[in-house]
Amino acid sequence: MSDHVMTKADIEAAEHLQHAHVEPKDFLSRYVFSIDHKYIGKQFLWAGLLFLLFGGLLAMLIRWQWAFPAQPVPVVGKALFPNSGGAITPPAYNTIFTMHGLIMVFFAITPLMIGAFGNYCIPLLIGARDMAFPRLNMYSFWTFVISQALVIASFFVELGSAAAGWTTYPPLSTNVGTPGHGQSLVVLALFVTGIASIMGAVNYITTVIRFRAPGMTWFRMPATVWGLWLTSILNLLFVPVLGSAGILLLFDRNFGTQFFVTGAAGGIGDPILFQHLFWIFGHPEVYILILPVWGFLIDFMSFFSRKPAYWFKGSVYAMISVSVLSAVVYGHHMFVSGMSPLLGQAFMLLTLVISVPAEILFLNWLHTMWKGSIRLTVPMLFALGTVFVFGLGGLTGIYLGTISTDLYLHDTMWVVGHFHLTMASAAFIGSFGALYFWFPKMYGRMTNETLGKVHFWFSVIGVTAVFCGQLLAGYNGQQRRLYDPFQYTYIQHLRDLNKFTSYFAFAMAIGQLSFVVNFFHSIFAGKKAPKNPWDVGTLEWTECDSPPVYHNFDKVPIVLRGPHEYNNPDVLAKTGRDWIGQTEQLPGDEVGLDAVAAE
Amino acid sequence: MSNVVQLDPRAIARARAEETTGAIGMMVALASWAMMFAALFFSFLVLRAQAKSWPPPGLTLPLALPLLNTVVMVASSFTLKRSLGRLRAGDRRASVTSMAATFALGVTFVALQVLLWQQLWADGIRFGTGIVGAVLYALTSLHALHVVGGIVVLGYLLAIAVRGGQLQRKASTLRFCGMYWHFVDAVWLVMFVGMFLL
Numbered sequence: 001m002s003d004h005v006m007t008k009a010d011i012e013a014a015e016h017l018q019h020a021h022v023e024p025k026d027f028l029s030r031y032v033f034s035i036d037h038k039y040i041g042k043q044f045l046w047a048g049l050l051f052l053l054f055g056g057l058l059a060m061l062i063r064w065q066w067a068f069p070a071q072p073v074p075v076v077g078k079a080l081f082p083n084s085g086g087a088i089t090p091p092a093y094n095t096i097f098t099m100h101g102l103i104m105v106f107f108a109i110t111p112l113m114i115g116a117f118g119n120y121c122i123p124l125l126i127g128a129r130d131m132a133f134p135r136l137n138m139y140s141f142w143t144f145v146i147s148q149a150l151v152i153a154s155f156f157v158e159l160g161s162a163a164a165g166w167t168t169y170p171p172l173s174t175n176v177g178t179p180g181h182g183q184s185l186v187v188l189a190l191f192v193t194g195i196a197s198i199m200g201a202v203n204y205i206t207t208v209i210r211f212r213a214p215g216m217t218w219f220r221m222p223a224t225v226w227g228l229w230l231t232s233i234l235n236l237l238f239v240p241v242l243g244s245a246g247i248l249l250l251f252d253r254n255f256g257t258q259f260f261v262t263g264a265a266g267g268i269g270d271p272i273l274f275q276h277l278f279w280i281f282g283h284p285e286v287y288i289l290i291l292p293v294w295g296f297l298i299d300f301m302s303f304f305s306r307k308p309a310y311w312f313k314g315s316v317y318a319m320i321s322v323s324v325l326s327a328v329v330y331g332h333h334m335f336v337s338g339m340s341p342l343l344g345q346a347f348m349l350l351t352l353v354i355s356v357p358a359e360i361l362f363l364n365w366l367h368t369m370w371k372g373s374i375r376l377t378v379p380m381l382f383a384l385g386t387v388f389v390f391g392l393g394g395l396t397g398i399y400l401g402t403i404s405t406d407l408y409l410h411d412t413m414w415v416v417g418h419f420h421l422t423m424a425s426a427a428f429i430g431s432f433g434a435l436y437f438w439f440p441k442m443y444g445r446m447t448n449e450t451l452g453k454v455h456f457w458f459s460v461i462g463v464t465a466v467f468c469g470q471l472l473a474g475y476n477g478q479q480r481r482l483y484d485p486f487q488y489t490y491i492q493h494l495r496d497l498n499k500f501t502s503y504f505a506f507a508m509a510i511g512q513l514s515f516v517v518n519f520f521h522s523i524f525a526g527k528k529a530p531k532n533p534w535d536v537g538t539l540e541w542t543e544c545d546s547p548p549v550y551h552n553f554d555k556v557p558i559v560l561r562g563p564h565e566y567n568n569p570d571v572l573a574k575t576g577r578d579w580i581g582q583t584e585q586l587p588g589d590e591v592g593l594d595a596v597a598a599e
Numbered sequence: 600m601s602n603v604v605q606l607d608p609r610a611i612a613r614a615r616a617e618e619t620t621g622a623i624g625m626m627v628a629l630a631s632w633a634m635m636f637a638a639l640f641f642s643f644l645v646l647r648a649q650a651k652s653w654p655p656p657g658l659t660l661p662l663a664l665p666l667l668n669t670v671v672m673v674a675s676s677f678t679l680k681r682s683l684g685r686l687r688a689g690d691r692r693a694s695v696t697s698m699a700a701t702f703a704l705g706v707t708f709v710a711l712q713v714l715l716w717q718q719l720w721a722d723g724i725r726f727g728t729g730i731v732g733a734v735l736y737a738l739t740s741l742h743a744l745h746v747v748g749g750i751v752v753l754g755y756l757l758a759i760a761v762r763g764g765q766l767q768r769k770a771s772t773l774r775f776c777g778m779y780w781h782f783v784d785a786v787w788l789v790m791f792v793g794m795f796l797l
Binding site: 245 | 639
């Protein structure tokens with residue numbers, strides 16, 4: 001890398017490798033089966049937001065049940081649960097919490113964070129005209145739509161949708177525990193959405209390897225691209241493991257094999273085997289859902305503190321280490337499933353080692369802000385909120401990674417609070433920050449600052465109160481997933497805590513209306529966005545209009561420096577600006593391109 | 600060499616670059632597939648390690664058919680490799696012959712596999728018959744499905760050849776198909792050794 005000198009030939013080669021697509025004119029290939037990464041990104045955005053609403057409403061039903069068990073749900077109760085006078089029945093409750101989890105993880109965060117921003121950002125940020133395989137990209141989106149359709153269909157079959165918990169553990173998820181076709185449809189939906197994820201991952205990985213613009217070395221890539229790229233690698237390698245578990249489960253359910261059936265159900269299989277497969281996928285999955293956000297944070301901290309990202313390489317190496325470690329810690333989900341104590345110790349050690357790179361990331365974010373000229377824009381607020389909730393989530397995770405404390409906390413609301421602070425709150429608040437940041441580029445209009453700030457405070461106070469409430473309940477011994485927790489005398493004193501938590505959840509949900517209003521109003525009537533409203537130097541802002549032309553770049557950009565050049569005294573003296581674009585030559589510094597050493 | 604079309608050198612350079620991009624994409628995708636089969640194999644090994652005996656007492660697993668199928672599968676990899684080599688050398692006729700041979704070997708593999716399932720069924724093994732039934736039917740049928748996928752691509756290329764189309768332009772497709780085919784071949788070897796031989 002260090003001895004690579006960019007030549008005219010390199011630049012010409014890049015120009016040929018990435019031919020500009022002509023914008024199609026017919027309706028179908030322009031608005032439905034588009035192969036343009038920007039449009040596919042927006043399609044994923046809409047699909048994800050729609051299912052976020054779906055999953056969010058299911059969450060509200062759960063919160064209602066925990067505050068007022070078995071009482072009629074106001075407004076929608078009579079329509080949803082006509083046979084019980086509007087109250088949530090136990091089977092309906094099982095379906096609600098199961099589908100809340102599955103929808104949020106696979107059909108809301110994944111398309112929003114990876115589908116939308118991966119597609120929209122990766123080519124723009126590395127100076128490519130499109131993905132490596134644009135058609136595969138289109139298939140990826142429509143495969144994803146099929147999986148969403150399967151999820152919706154599962155609600156309409158006899159006995160309803162999946163009800164075995166989001167982890168889908170057998171024997172609950174076999175025909176013994178959930179006999180309806182809904183469970184099969186949902187497992188199939190997971191398999192299909194996995195195929196969509198893998199298609200996307202193949203595209204992202206190959207695009208970053210092959211289509212970086214001349215001069216865009218690995219360490220000149222914005223951290224956002226690093227996060228999305230590492231996430232894609234984890235997706236690529238571990239989603240197929242869930243796929244295999246799903247196939248075997250479908251065989252068990254529909255063809256009578258006995259991979260996971262045993263005991264009283266009469267079989268020779270091993271239900272614990274499913275737990276292994278699920279968590280071999282599942283633990284990388286939680287990092288799949290946070291790595292892109294880490295990338296956003298590294299970039300946003302620098303962009304809005306007007307300082308270079310502190311120890312950028314360290315942050316990148318930290319993300320790489322976490323990606324590697326994430327593959328070898330899954331056993332900490334199974335401390336109480338019957339595990340050799342020695343193996344448990346090894347998993348505990350590896351798990352706790354992850355806090356080292358995570359600390360490096362944290363310190364680098366804080367160092368980047370230290371003595372910076374912080375601009376509290378909406379994306380920056382969301383980034384700061386993400387650091388806060390992720391910090392809470394990370395700290396509470398240590399107690400779950402440690403065997404001695406996990407034995408008590410396992411399967412309590414503590415676990416629920418912990419993983420909602422990390423993979424739910426941090427992932428969503430981080431993604432909303434990214435949405436506010438790239439919205440002007442996507443739609444060519446600015447969002448409303450005030451509404452954005454209202455959205456921020458409702459969201460961040462909301463998630464903190466709700467999930468800290470759950471942590472407290474869990475610490476006091478409340479088991480997760482209970483239909484009516486207060487049937488247990490030892491939980492009865494937590495009734496007020498649960499009500500209080502629910503009120504915060506309802507307030508947070510109402511606060512999301514500020515986002516809905518802002519989103520639609522800005523798309524149609526927002527202030528026209530300038531080319532570079534945030535004064536940052538990455539390619540999508542300096543080289544593209546808002547929104548960019550169909551083929552992104554008229555000429556493939558030639559990158560001269562990294563993405564975080566802020567308040568460089570030299571730049572300040574020569575241009576009067578505190579930032580400089582990645583492709584911009586300083587006045588008086590013009591050199592022949594043949595001599596431009598790329599790092 | 601009459602089939603080689605004169606192209607402008609920039610177009611050739613672009614085609615080469617696109618082929619490299621495609622090959623990298625194929626390798627990345629195969630890594631994902633490998634993880635899928637690895638997980639299936641992990642499941643098999645866990646179940647087999649827990650079983651009291653493998654195969655269950657009173658049952659001998661067929662060895663002749665799977666062995667024959669292994670020979671068929673390995674041979675098909677060689678013919679496919681030859682097909683690509685001949686196409687690159689501009690020898691269209693030899694390439695198409697080898698491609699047709701690969702196609703035939705692939706079909707033979709699937710046919711023999713069906714025969715194998717019939718034999719197992721006749722021996723009284725059902726889906727629910729212990730791990731033998733689960734593993735032999737589920738895992739081998741998933742593998743056979745992948746072979747069918749390769750056969751479909753080969754059929755598409757053969758159809759182009761039969762119609763006298765520009766096979767040369769599909770050399771990269773043949774190369775990617777080959778990468779996939781060798782991978783599926785390797786998966787079968789692992790299955791054969793792990794399930795039938797040991």
